Amino acid sequence: GAGVSQSPSNKVTEKGKDVELRCDPISGHTALYWYRQSLGQGLEFLIYFQGNSAPDKSGLPSDRFSAERTGGSVSTLTIQRTQQEDSAVYLCASSYRSGRGPSEQYFGPGTRLTVT
Amino acid sequence: QQPVQSPQAVILREGEDAVINCSSSKALYSVHWYRQKHGEAPVFLMILLKGGEQKGHDKISASFNEKKQQSSLYLTASQLSYSGTYFxxxxxxxxxxxxFGPGTRLSVLP
Structure with a gap:
């Protein structure tokens, strides 16, 4: 079956512009995660959705970052007034959520964002 | 709070064994292990849900000690394909x- 897809795969933008990153999770996966990975670094948690709701937005780095999920499926991560430090790979993952907590996460290929 | 991993990096020859440790100052209810190859997305390896539970994936296994708040990943008879960063x-x-922890970079050499 289809895996997690993300678009665009690469995005180059000028400092100060807004960008939208899209994630299409695996059908039926209720949980969706966004992470940021700077070059050579680890996975920084940004936000988690269970269905359409995001109980905890404290992982978002600043108020320039926002995310939404509609119909329990597609999610969009928006970065306003981009800064050079926003340059990174943005990864989306989806999973089932069992009664024992999160199950394995399936990652998309990521969107590489470069802010010039 | 981010889990701590050790070592930060390890270099092996094919066929050698390695252990990667993960620990936390807070209670661990479950531990997930992933491998990320260079330029690729992370791939799930295994989840450990109970204290003392061990899981296996090919020649990769793991243990989870709730009391010590730590988990260890064991790579036996490593193969070139095991190279990557383990989280x-x-x-x-x-x-x-x-x-996620900061990752352990594993390099397997022929």
Missing amino acids: CGTPGLGGQNFV
């Missing part, structure tokens, strides 16, 4: 977030 991760309290 442990755990859900936060209430499962509202998910935190």
Whole structure:
């Protein structure tokens, strides 16, 4: 079956512009995660959705970052007034959520964002 | 709070064994292990849900000690394909977030 897809795969933008990153999770996966990975670094948690709701937005780095999920499926991560430090790979993952907590996460290929 | 991983990096020859450790100052309810090859997305290896539970994936196994708040990943008779960065991760309290360790870079040489 289809895996997690993300678009665009690469995005180059000028400092100060807004960008939208899209994630299409695996059908039926209720949980969706966004992470940021700077070059050579680890996975920084940004936000988690269970269905359409995001109980905890404290992982978002600043108020320039926002995310939404509609119909329990597609999610969009928006970065306003981009800064050079926003340059990174943005990864989306989806999973089932069992009664024992999160199950394995399936990652998309990521969107590489470069802010010039 | 981010789990701690050790070592930061390890270099092996094919056929050698390695252990990667993951520990936390907070209670661990479950530990997830992922491998990320260069330029690729992370790939799930295994989840450990109970204290002392061991899981296996080919010649990769793991253990989870709830009391010590730590997990170890064991790579036996390593293959070239094992090269990559290994991350442990755990859900936060209430499962509202998910935190990964900083990663352990494993290089397997012929």
